[in-house]
Amino acid sequence: MKYRNLGNTGEKLSATGLGCMGMSFAYGPINDEESLKTLNRALELGINFWDTADMYGNGHNEELISKVLVPNRNRIFLATKFGFRWRNDGTNYFDGSPAYLKQAVEKSLQRLKIDTIDLYYAHRIDPNVPVEDMAGAMAQLVKEGKVRYLGLSEASPASIRKAHAVHPVTALQSEYSLLTRDVEAAILPLCRELGITFIPYSPLARGLVTATVNDKNQLADNDFRRTLPRFADKHWDNNIKLVNEFAALAEAKKCTPAQLALAWVLAQGDDIIPIPGTKKIKYLEENAGAADVILSKEDLSAIEKLLAKYPDVGQRYSEGGMKLVNN
Numbered sequence: 001m002k003y004r005n006l007g008n009t010g011e012k013l014s015a016t017g018l019g020c021m022g023m024s025f026a027y028g029p030i031n032d033e034e035s036l037k038t039l040n041r042a043l044e045l046g047i048n049f050w051d052t053a054d055m056y057g058n059g060h061n062e063e064l065i066s067k068v069l070v071p072n073r074n075r076i077f078l079a080t081k082f083g084f085r086w087r088n089d090g091t092n093y094f095d096g097s098p099a100y101l102k103q104a105v106e107k108s109l110q111r112l113k114i115d116t117i118d119l120y121y122a123h124r125i126d127p128n129v130p131v132e133d134m135a136g137a138m139a140q141l142v143k144e145g146k147v148r149y150l151g152l153s154e155a156s157p158a159s160i161r162k163a164h165a166v167h168p169v170t171a172l173q174s175e176y177s178l179l180t181r182d183v184e185a186a187i188l189p190l191c192r193e194l195g196i197t198f199i200p201y202s203p204l205a206r207g208l209v210t211a212t213v214n215d216k217n218q219l220a221d222n223d224f225r226r227t228l229p230r231f232a233d234k235h236w237d238n239n240i241k242l243v244n245e246f247a248a249l250a251e252a253k254k255c256t257p258a259q260l261a262l263a264w265v266l267a268q269g270d271d272i273i274p275i276p277g278t279k280k281i282k283y284l285e286e287n288a289g290a291a292d293v294i295l296s297k298e299d300l301s302a303i304e305k306l307l308a309k310y311p312d313v314g315q316r317y318s319e320g321g322m323k324l325v326n327n
Contacts, residue, residue, distance in 0.1 A: 006119075007171070018039075018050050020039075040068055050065065050078055058086060062108055065112065077118045080117055081123040082120070101137050105146055118148050125156070131162040138167065153173040154326060156187075159327060171196060172199065174198075177209065177261065178205060199274070204276055210258040216236060228318065230313060234312075242307070245306055249306065256286055259286060260290075262290030
């Protein structure tokens with residue numbers, strides 16, 4: 001496994017981390033036994049950067065991870081997030097208030113069974129709470145020794161600057177992949193200006209670019225991708241053509257589509273550490289191999305031409321979901 005620096009912290013994180021959401025939430029049936037085997041295999045592969053959140057399975061994911069985290073604490077750099085709260089009807093909303101933050105971090109520490117969280121993110125930006133207030137409350141957690149480093153997720157350049165002025169922001173996590181590139185305009189340059197490491201989630205476009213989702217109707221009934229525009233009819237035809245041609249590029253490169261897609265993300269800068277999610281060992285091993293795929297200028301040019309050929313990829317979230325990003 002190759003490693004990358006987390007800002008100027010001195011922390012060395014695996015070039016590809018592990019997103020753990022799907023083990024407990026959003027992508028169909030869960031299988032704790034299989035997930036635990038995958039977590040242990042991640043350790044064997046040297047994948048030391050694990051990402052979770054308190055909302056994944058309403059705490060289930062943190063509890064699941066704790067079973068491997070606790071006996072291997074010094075081998076894992078653990079990131080979790082706070083802010084989303086569930087209503088009784090199953091919907092959620094975001095609460096970035098200092099009062100809720102204090103409750104959330106204590107519950108995460110209890111579920112994870114650890115004393116200190118390595119990297120603690122605000123899962124979104126709450127438009128009803130001044131960013132400076134939230135960042136100040138998060139900074140207090142660092143002073144108390146409950147958190148080591150602070151992060152933001154899906155924040156706008158203005159919010160990043162405001163938070164960073166209160167306490168250094170170590171990492172910014174936002175969606176970034178071949179199909180989601182809006183961060184390239186202003187957010188990535190700002191992260192580089194401030195020395196913030198960029199952590200792409202969904203670097204495989206929620207599995208779309210892996211060429212494994214050939215029939216969207218085969219997704220589980222509770223798979224949330226069924227609600228996403230990219231898996232809807234008017235964009236699906238565009239995307240399946242794009243994915244099939246991308247798979248041909250991967251075959252020519254003698255790697256899998258997933259590895260080529262991750263290699264593209266990794267090639268965008270040494271200050272980028274993607275966290276592809278999986279709950280299966282075979283995909284974990286496949287993703288880990290992406291760091292060994294080196295792309296030439298010709299490879300990168302071919303990918304750009306293909307993306308330009310099929311531009312109608314669709315939004316990454318539904319209308320409601322889009323309102324919660326870049327705030």
